Each structure stands twice: as structure tokens, then as C-alpha cells.
Amino acid sequence: MNLAHRQLPGADKRVQLMATCLCDAFYADVARATVEVLEHLGCQVEFPEGQTCCGQPAFNGGDWPASRRVVRHTVKTFAGDLPVIVPSGSCAAMMFHGALLEFEKEPDLPEVQQLAHRTWELADFIVNALGVKTWPGKFDATIALHRACHTRGTKTCDSAVALLTSIPGIKLVTVGEVEQCCGFGGTFSVSFPNVSASMGELKLEHIRAAKPDLLVSPDMSCMMHLGGLAEKEGHPIKIQHVAQVLRDALKNAGLL
Amino acid sequence: MATQLIDQFAKNLAADTQAAVYDGSKKGHEKRTKLLFDTYADPNRLRELAGEIKQHVIENLDTFLPAVEAKLQSNGVKVHWASSAEDACAAVLGIMQARGDKKIVKSKTMVSEEIELEHYLDKHGIETLETDLGEFIVQIDHDHPSHIVKPIIHKNRREIAKSFEREGLGAYNDDPETITRRARQFLRHKYLAADVALTGANFVSVESGRMVIVTNEGNSRFCLAGTKCHIALIGIEKLVPHDRDLGLLLNLLGRSATAQQLTVYTEFISGPKSAGQPDGPEEMHVVFVDNGRTDVLASECKEILRCIRCGACLNVCPVYRQASGHAYRSVYPGPVGAVLSPLLAGKKFPELADLPKASSLCGACNEVCPVNIPIPDLLLRLREKGKREGAKLAAAGTPPMGAWSLLASQPAAWKTALFGGKIINYLPTKWLPIPPLRAWEAKRTLPEWKGGEFRSWFRNRKVGAVAPNRPDRKPESKEGR
Amino acid sequence: MNSSREQILSRVNAALAPLAQRAALPDWDREMVILRQAQGLTDAWPLFAERMKAVNGTPLTSVAELVALLEKNNWKHGYCDPALWPSLAAAFPAGFTVETTYDRTRLDDYSFGITAAAGAIAETGTLVISDRGTSSRLGALAPWVHIVVLRRNQIYHDIPAAIAALPQDPNVIWITGPSKTADVEGILIEGVHGPGKQIALLVD
Numbered sequence: 001m002n003l004a005h006r007q008l009p010g011a012d013k014r015v016q017l018m019a020t021c022l023c024d025a026f027y028a029d030v031a032r033a034t035v036e037v038l039e040h041l042g043c044q045v046e047f048p049e050g051q052t053c054c055g056q057p058a059f060n061g062g063d064w065p066a067s068r069r070v071v072r073h074t075v076k077t078f079a080g081d082l083p084v085i086v087p088s089g090s091c092a093a094m095m096f097h098g099a100l101l102e103f104e105k106e107p108d109l110p111e112v113q114q115l116a117h118r119t120w121e122l123a124d125f126i127v128n129a130l131g132v133k134t135w136p137g138k139f140d141a142t143i144a145l146h147r148a149c150h151t152r153g154t155k156t157c158d159s160a161v162a163l164l165t166s167i168p169g170i171k172l173v174t175v176g177e178v179e180q181c182c183g184f185g186g187t188f189s190v191s192f193p194n195v196s197a198s199m200g201e202l203k204l205e206h207i208r209a210a211k212p213d214l215l216v217s218p219d220m221s222c223m224m225h226l227g228g229l230a231e232k233e234g235h236p237i238k239i240q241h242v243a244q245v246l247r248d249a250l251k252n253a254g255l256l
Numbered sequence: 257m258a259t260q261l262i263d264q265f266a267k268n269l270a271a272d273t274q275a276a277v278y279d280g281s282k283k284g285h286e287k288r289t290k291l292l293f294d295t296y297a298d299p300n301r302l303r304e305l306a307g308e309i310k311q312h313v314i315e316n317l318d319t320f321l322p323a324v325e326a327k328l329q330s331n332g333v334k335v336h337w338a339s340s341a342e343d344a345c346a347a348v349l350g351i352m353q354a355r356g357d358k359k360i361v362k363s364k365t366m367v368s369e370e371i372e373l374e375h376y377l378d379k380h381g382i383e384t385l386e387t388d389l390g391e392f393i394v395q396i397d398h399d400h401p402s403h404i405v406k407p408i409i410h411k412n413r414r415e416i417a418k419s420f421e422r423e424g425l426g427a428y429n430d431d432p433e434t435i436t437r438r439a440r441q442f443l444r445h446k447y448l449a450a451d452v453a454l455t456g457a458n459f460v461s462v463e464s465g466r467m468v469i470v471t472n473e474g475n476s477r478f479c480l481a482g483t484k485c486h487i488a489l490i491g492i493e494k495l496v497p498h499d500r501d502l503g504l505l506l507n508l509l510g511r512s513a514t515a516q517q518l519t520v521y522t523e524f525i526s527g528p529k530s531a532g533q534p535d536g537p538e539e540m541h542v543v544f545v546d547n548g549r550t551d552v553l554a555s556e557c558k559e560i561l562r563c564i565r566c567g568a569c570l571n572v573c574p575v576y577r578q579a580s581g582h583a584y585r586s587v588y589p590g591p592v593g594a595v596l597s598p599l600l601a602g603k604k605f606p607e608l609a610d611l612p613k614a615s616s617l618c619g620a621c622n623e624v625c626p627v628n629i630p631i632p633d634l635l636l637r638l639r640e641k642g643k644r645e646g647a648k649l650a651a652a653g654t655p656p657m658g659a660w661s662l663l664a665s666q667p668a669a670w671k672t673a674l675f676g677g678k679i680i681n682y683l684p685t686k687w688l689p690i691p692p693l694r695a696w697e698a699k700r701t702l703p704e705w706k707g708g709e710f711r712s713w714f715r716n717r718k719v720g721a722v723a724p725n726r727p728d729r730k731p732e733s734k735e736g737r
Numbered sequence: 738m739n740s741s742r743e744q745i746l747s748r749v750n751a752a753l754a755p756l757a758q759r760a761a762l763p764d765w766d767r768e769m770v771i772l773r774q775a776q777g778l779t780d781a782w783p784l785f786a787e788r789m790k791a792v793n794g795t796p797l798t799s800v801a802e803l804v805a806l807l808e809k810n811n812w813k814h815g816y817c818d819p820a821l822w823p824s825l826a827a828a829f830p831a832g833f834t835v836e837t838t839y840d841r842t843r844l845d846d847y848s849f850g851i852t853a854a855a856g857a858i859a860e861t862g863t864l865v866i867s868d869r870g871t872s873s874r875l876g877a878l879a880p881w882v883h884i885v886v887l888r889r890n891q892i893y894h895d896i897p898a899a900i901a902a903l904p905q906d907p908n909v910i911w912i913t914g915p916s917k918t919a920d921v922e923g924i925l926i927e928g929v930h931g932p933g934k935q936i937a938l939l940v941d
Contacts, residue, residue, distance in 0.1 A: 019710060021664075024674060028709035035714065047714050050667035058657035060617060062639030062650065066661035073665035101633055102640070149618035177282075179623065181574050185616025190695035191653025192263040192614070195578045197699040199616070202574075228700030280923050295772050302769060311760040317749045331907070337742035389929060390920035406920065413922055432921040436929055443930060444879060448841055466903070474878060474916040474931025480908070481874035482841075492745065497762055503897040507770050514919070516792075517772065517861050518896075521931070522911040530907050534839070535874035546745045554752035 001153035002097045007118045008129050009083050013043040016078055018086045018095075018119075020220070021053040027220045033247035034087040034122055040250055041130055045085075050077040054086075056094040060186045064102045071099045072108065075115050083129065084119045087243050089219040090150035092121035121151065123218055123242055127159035134166035137249030142171045144212035146203075146226070148219035149181050156218050160242045164216070167249045176206040184225035200229040207237065215239045258652040259695075262614040266579035273410050277402070277580040280409040284571040287515030288624070295517065306508050307628030310562035313495050314553060320462045320495050321544070327465030328542055331527040336543040341371035344545045348373060348454070348487055349380055351541050355485060357382075357451035363469065363476035364388040365456030366404065366565055367489040367545050369587045370600070373454075384454070385446055387475035389439050396423050402581030402589060405513045405567035410580050443475070447482030453537060455479065457490045458564065459505060460542075463498045466526045467542070470509065470519035477521055486528070486537035492544050493553075493561040505564065508626035512566035548600035557634045560595045562627040569621035569631060575614050584611055591621035595634045598642075609647030612638035613654070655692045674707035681705045767897040775860035781892035782859075782939060789862030792914030793927060795936045796862075800828040803884060803938055807833075807849060812882055815849035818872035821886055824940075825851065839876040849882035850932075855904055857887055857937065860895045861913055864937055868908035883932040885912070888941050 009015060015038060023031040035045050055070035074095075078084050086092040096116040103109045126132050143164060147157045165172050183189065183199025190196075203226060207215055215237055217223050223239040230237045250256035266274075292299040313320060325335045336351075338344035344367070352358075360377065362368065362384055374384045374395075386395040390407035394400065397419050401407030408416070417430035425438045455476055457467040467488060469476050480486055496502060510516040529536035552561055570576045570590030581589035586597035586608060594615060598608040612635040621631040642650030663669050680688065681704055688694075696702060753759070768776070778784045786796035797803050807813070808830075817825065819837035829835060839847070852872060856865035864885045871877050877885075893899040903909055916931030927933050 023710060025677060025705060025707045026703045028706040028713065031710040032713055047711075049711070052664040052667065052670045055661075055664070057655075058661055060636065060639070061654045061657050062636075062641075062643035063657040063661070064640045064643075066657040069661045070664045077667075098636070101636060149616070149620070152619045152623055179572065179620050181616045181618030181620065183574065183616060185618070187654050187692070188613075188616045189699075190655070190692045191258075191260050192266075192575070192616075193259060193695055193699050194263050194267040195575055195614075196616070198266070198578050199574045200699075224703060225700060228696075228702065231701040232699065276922070283923055295774065296769075297773060298769075305763055305765050305769075308760065308763040312762040315753060315756060315759040318746070318753050321746060321749065337745055339741040339744045339748075343741050387930065388920075389918050393920070406923075408920055409923075416921060432924045433926050435921055436918060436926040440928065440930060444844060447930075448844065464903075466909075472916070473918050473929035475929070477874070477878050477910065478930045481878055492749075499900050499903060500767075500897065503767065503900045504765065504770050507896065516913070518863060518911060518913040520792075520913050520915070520917055522863075522913070524903060524909040524911075525907065527907040529874075530868040533868050533871070533874060533908075535841070536868070536908065544745070546741075546748070550745060550748035550752055553749060558752075 001093060002100055002116065006120065006129070007081070007083055009043070014046065014082050015043050016046050016048060016080070016082045016084045018051060018054070018078065018084050018091065019047065020086060020088045020091045022220045022224065023087065026224065027241070030087055030220055030241040030243055033241065033243040034085070036247045036256060037243050038085060040256060041126065041132060046082070048077045054091040054094040056091060056098065057186055059094065059098050059102055068102055068106065071103070071112060075111050078115055082118065083125065084115065085122055085125050086119060087122045087241060088221070089121050089148040089154070089156050090221060092119055093150040093154070095119040121154065121156045121218060123159040123163060124154060124156045127162060128155055133162055135163045135246055135249060137167055137253040137255055138169050139167050139245060139249040139252055140169040141213040142173055142211065143214050143216050143245070144173050144175050144207050144210050146175070146182065146215055146217040146222055147178055148217050148222050151218055160218050163246060164242070173210040173212050175210050177202070182222045182226050184222050186221070189225055196225070197229060200226055204230055204237070213238065216242055216245055218242050260613055260653050261610055261649065262575070262579050262583045265583035269580055272412060273580060274578065276412055277410055278577045280406060281571040281577050284406070284515070285568070285624070288512055288568055288571065291515045291517070292511050302504065302508060303626050303628045306504055306626055307562055309496065309501050309504070310627045311559065313497065314493055314558055314561045317492060317495070317553070320497070321492060324460055324462045324465060324495055327462065331465045332540065333465070333527055334539070334541045336541060338543050339546045341547050344371045344489060344543055344547060345373050345376040347543045348489070349377060349382065351485070351487055352382060352452060355451070357485065359450040360384045360452045360454050361447050361450040361479045361483065362386050363453070363455040363471060363479050364391050365454065365489050366587060367456055367491055368454065369401065371545065371547060385450070387443055387447070387479060388471070389436065389473060392439060392443070393419060400582065403567055403570055404565050404588065410582065444478065447478045450483050452485045452487055453479035453483040454487050454489065457488050457494055458509065459496050459502060460490060460494055461499045461502065462495050464526060466499060466524045468502060468506070469523045469525065470506070470521065472514065472520045474521055476523060480523070480525070480537060481535045484538050486540045488542050490542055490544055492546055492549050509564055509566055512568040512624065512626040548602050551602060552599045555599060556637050557595060557599055559629050560592065560599065560634055562629050563592050563596065564627055566626055568624040568626065572620045572624045574616065574618065574620070579614065584614070586611070591615065591631045595631060595638060598638055606645070606647040606649065609642040610649035610652065612642065613650055671708065677705050677707040770897060771895045772860045775895060779894070781894060782889055785857055785859040785862060785892050788860060789914070789937060792862050794862055794914045795934060796939070797936055798939045800825055800938065803936065804828050804830070807882070812848040814846055815851065815880065816847050816873065816876040817851040818853055820872065821851055821853055839873040841875055844875065844879045847876070847880040849884060850876040850880040851884045851886065852877040854885045854887040854891055855906070855909065856899060856902065857892045858896060858899045858911065859892050864912040864935070865899060866910050866912065867904050867906040869906050878931050881928060881932060882934040882936065884936040884938050886938050886940055889939065
């Protein structure tokens, strides 16, 4: 992962939110929780209304011209010099790693790099940009953290673990074969439906064996797949984003 | 909606084969990880270093290849070059015909699989015998290896016992120890009756011309004790600059491949046998094989040439575990194969263009790779190549992205779609002409559509209501409202 | 064949020509690759013996021990390096047949082979043999039991030290435990083509 240089927020802590298309379409509360968490930390959150998607579906699908069209739109939409906060490991990685690959030979690579250097996944931003290493509040639950694959090689999961374990009431359980992917993989989930579902079943087995009250992830795409599989087979599991847990911990203790 | 060939292969894979591949690769991965982290404080730094060393090698092959050639020649080794599979086969045949040799005993070499040497030599009346236990079983079964390090990971003991019975190696007995002893007894006399030992090499030091061959079974040693001529088939990327680099690479290879600090036999070979030694080759040949490697070197995926063939990426790969090695329809399976095989295929790239799609891009392969190859990035580059060149196999199951990208670059249309998407909350998806959606719902439910809800909340909430005491707060951007 | 050579080298040159700069060779500290458990340990034989046992090898410190082990298992017919045999013969009682020329036509006759070490590696329990120091490649490989005669001052602490001291010899072999395979269902079986029992005999 390309994590060479990342821009820290200024004294006014103004940031831009990249809500992601999944939150825009399905997980509105995750985006809302992200705003509430950032504002609790004193950030001024701006939401560029023109935002759509990070370009990842076409990038992963091999259609780089299509992906670059979306990335160019995103670069334009998030113009400026504020840190861009993304409540998704994979969309963040698309901005600071994937986009750089597909723009390698493009004349506007510098503009894409400029955005790459400003893009942060939420938990990583809280811990490593804002220096917040513990989280107040209260949250009574046994939690399994799903390590979204696109956070490999980044500080997202260590950051999320640090924050979650510092919250009074939370017990984090270990899940078997933690390095294994849940099987989502974007379009992989529909072009490899059997392998994708088998991977998800294995992941669910490990998660259920750990007996958590709640499955938490820094990426809703994995959760959409795992939650959807579990519900389809008639044994739904409760899923949440890290941001929702952080926000609810504040609410539970009357801090929000 | 069309699905990918490898997904279909996985779906139709026999349950016991799938279980054998899954268990074998999972155990391999777990042992590897435990040993690496038990023995080293920072294994990841070692992987990065090894990757840098191998990258240095492949980017300096122009000087290293002539240098190692000169070194080998001064060590008494005859050096041959083969730009294609055909050339490599012909080189081996030429050496044997010049000597009047007829029989080969072979230690495991992936290059020989790649060039289909056995088939070629057979046509020219040369008998080849595999001596690695797994490869021997593959040979008697007329099968193909399904793993780089564990060729018969897909077979169980009962199948092997039946094969041994069929080949006259004893009455049915599926005890792994009995199987092994029978192979031992059968093969030890074959080494002595053969003319030529054929091996690959794991590394060749440019500094000293030493080639390194590692085996656990000792079959390579037996080949090199029983015969009078040694031929080594070596990919041009197998070089290391100095002997000292082997200290790092051997430690990583043993741990990554089979969870050993060192493979049992690590042989450093720099020439024909010494003068007083009664056993072993009096003549030694190295055939440097290109067979597509220079194309890879010229491509945007040259990092794959760092590969030291340990198989760790296969073991950790969730797709390999489900689909097995044969799903990849090529000599190199798994993540490394999904990159290397289509590249080595050259003009036949379209026939293997689907392999790079066989990944959720989870990155586990990169995380375990002892030479830190950025496999997911290389898979992505090959997906782009497949799309650009219109490879049909690659396209199966991937929704077209053109219309989507237009939508996603026009905010007004995007917002309309966000609100319009609510229709999926009310309509059964079988009524909707959206194949990916149906494919999704065949295995999973879809969450409730909440398109635009966040935007409404963000726009309508009272500024400062959530985080008070912030008079400096500016109103939100009005763009696109 | 020569045309292949020129073709390959010209293709390599063409492939590398566009590179603005070549990846540099990194510098690294030999300490990095040394087994964490072996760092700081300097007494070579105990470390070697412990590590060799960990890979199912058998370290012995006296000829008497060796003879007892061979007798107990009824391994009575063997091969021995002619240069080593004079110093060992006295310890072998009647009933043993030890040949100092290996006859490859009778390879199943030998149950053990005794050859000389060219070195050993403590951190991995590895024995080092070389072509010039080994009287017969087959004698060191084909019998079920292989005994390597080793002196204390031949033991290197670690792999980097053993590599730095690789002898000028066409065939140096590091042996780390007995021959083995896990090809059948991942089950470990020792003694595939090479020895099922690997012994180090310390003679000083």
C-alpha cells in the first residue's frame, strides 16, 4: 500500500467526508455516525455534494478508462487541500493506492497523487492524524472485528482495535483464520458466486464460533456480503461499522 | 448471468478433492506463519529485503547473465541457452544424443513442466522418470501437479494405493509409510540405471556460479550420485548476486514452502564431480530458459519474476483453497500462476485471460510472499490488459462499466439514481433486468435501499447542533444542490 | 544454440532499456537472518545437538553409543570412509561387516554409511558434507542410516557463517535431519530416497 505521505489536518480541523457509494445507497447511518464521531473530535466536516463513487468497481473490473473517468470526477469534487476522510478501507485504498496505479501514465497523475496524499480511512485518521488513542463512553457488547482485506498494510485495523478495546464494556473476541477474506471482492461476488459464497460461509463459521453479539468492520462492503449471506440462510447476524460503535458509545454515556 | 470458469470448476470439484486441497493448504499456511514469527522478530522486513534483492537481479539481468555464464564455464559447466520451450527441449535432447544416452531420472523442476519436456523426449525415444514422490505419482497417473510444492495435494491415500497396485508396486495398501517405502525400493535401482540426471535449480549465485537445489526427499542427491551427466534447466530469473544472499533466501524459502528452517537437503553445486569422487556426473550442463520470461521482463508485471516458487501464496489463497490447482489450467496455479501463466502464454494470453479474475484482491498472497511481490497490483494490470484486448474469458460475469462510469461522473444523474434506486425495496429483483443484482441475490439478501437519506440528514440538520461552541463553523458546500 | 543466446540477451537489453533507474541492491545485516533462539548462544555443540534433535536428527558423542544404537536395531552391515575406519574399527565388535569400498551393484546390502563432515551449522542442526571430503556420494546417501563424523571445531554458529565458509568444492550439501516427505495427505514420513536416520558423531 502506498502510504508515503499523508496530509494532517490544519488547526481548524476542517475535513471533507467521502461517504462512499455504499453508504450513500444503503448505509446512511454509517455516514451519519462518521460525521458525528468527527464532529465530536472537533472536526468541521464538509460534504461535497457532487461526490459519487471512488471508481473502484471499474478499476477492479479491468475497465481503467471508465474508472479514470470516475476518479477524475472525484478529484474535481474533492478539490482543495483538506484531509478527505473515508469510512471504508477499500474506498480509501482505492484513492491512495489503486488510483495511482491506473494513472501511472496519465498526464493528470499529480492531481490524483495530491488527493491520494490527503485521503484517510476513518479509524486511521482518528488515531494517527488526530492522535486520539482511546475512546470514551460505554458500549456493552462482545465484538468480533472483521479485518477488511483492503486495510492490509495500513494502520486501520490496529487503530480500530485500539479504539474499540479502550471503550468500557467492549470485549473483543478473536476470530479464527483472521487473514482469510470474506469473499466479497466487488464484482468477484457476482462473477465467482460459488467461491465467494463458500468463502463467506467459512468466515461466518469462524465468526459464529467466537460468539460475538456484534460483527464490526471498517468496511461495509464485507458486511453487506456477510450480513446478506447470513440473512439468506435464515440466521442473521448483527453488523455495524466501527464509526457506529464509536458514536453509540458516546451516546450510551450521554456524551453525544 | 455468466460466471467465471474457475468458479464453475470449484462448484463441480469433488468434495473429497476440495477437502484435501483446503486442509493441505490451510495447514501449510498456519505452520509457515507460526515458524516465521517464532524464529524472527520482524519477518516482514526479511520479505521486503528478499524482494529488493530479487528485483535488483531482474533489473540487472543484462549484466548478470553473461557474468554467471562466464563463471559457470570457468567451473567446468557447459552453458546452453533456450529462447523457447522447443529450444529448451531440443537442447536437452541434443546433449543426450551426443552422448548416446537414453534414460533420464528427474528431480522436480517446474521449468520442465512448462516446456513439456517429458512428452517431447518420449517422442524421441528417451525415457524420463520422475523421482520426487509426488511427481512420480503424477507421472504414473498421467495427471498434472496441482501445487508448486505439493504436487499431489489433490489426491488422497486411497487413490495413490490404487495407482501403486495398478503399476505392480504391491498389493493395495494405503498406509502412507508403506507407499513411501515401496517408492523408495522401486526408485533407488532406477537412479543407478539412468544415464542423465535432470534437475532445476532454486538459485544460481552470479558471484560463484554455485547453483542451489533444495529437496526434502533426497531424490536430487540420488540423481546426482547415480548418473554420469547432470543437466539443469534454469529460468533466466533464478540468479542471486552473491552467495551471502542465499543466507536470506534459503531461510525464507524453507519456511515459506514447507515450514522448515531449512529444507532437508540444500545442495550447492558448482560443477562436475571432484576428481577422486567415485559417484556422480562427469559432465554438467546448464540450460538457461527464456520461454516468455523476457516478455514478462518487458511488461508492467516484471515483479513476478522475483518468485522463488515456494507456494505460500497458493496455501493462503481462499480461491485456490476452494478451486484447487487444476482449476487454473496451467503449470503455475494459485495467485502466482494467475499472474505468471497468462504472461508466459504469450500470444495465447486470451486463453488464460480469466485467471487474473480469480481473486477477491484480498492481498493475502502479497502478505505471505517471501519476495514481497505485489500480486494484487499485477492481477489488476492483467485485468486491464484482458479488458483492453477484449479477452472474452476475462469478461464473463463482470458487469459492463461504461454506463456506470457515466452515471458516477454526473452528480445530478447520480442523485436521481440514488432516489430512484428505492424501487428495489418494493419490487422482487427477478422482475428487474439487472443480472449482477440477481447473481447477488442468488446467494445473499440485499440491504434496504436508503439512497439519499444521509444527504438529506446532512443538509437539514442544524449546524452546530451536534458539536456546539464552534462559532467558526462554516456552512457546507453548496455545490450541486 | 548461440542464436538463442543472442536473442535472449538482446531481448533482456530491450526490456531493461526503458528503465530510468535500476533497483539497487539493499544492504542488510547478517544478524537479521539468524534464528532468534540461537542469538547470543556461543557454545556450539549443545546448540547444534538441540537443534538437530528438533529436526529428528540424532547427535551422538561417542563411538560406543553409535555401536550400541546400530546393534540394537540390527544394522550390522555398513560402509565406512576408508580414511575414517582405522580410528573407528576398534569399537566395532565381531558381527559387524563394514566395507570401505561402496559397491553400487549391492546397494541394498548396506544398512549404514559412515562419512566425514565438512562442517556443521549449530542454529539449524545441519551437517555439511562436501564432494572432496566424502569418500562416496552413494555411501553417504543410499543406506538407511547415515553417520557423519564431526569435530567440534567444524561447527559454524549460523547460516551466514556457513555460507561465508562454503568450501571450494563442486558439491557441498547441507543436511538438516533425515530424508522426508509429506506428499501423501501431508503426513510426515521419514526415509524417502535418502537416510531415514541421520546421525552426527562428535569425535573430540
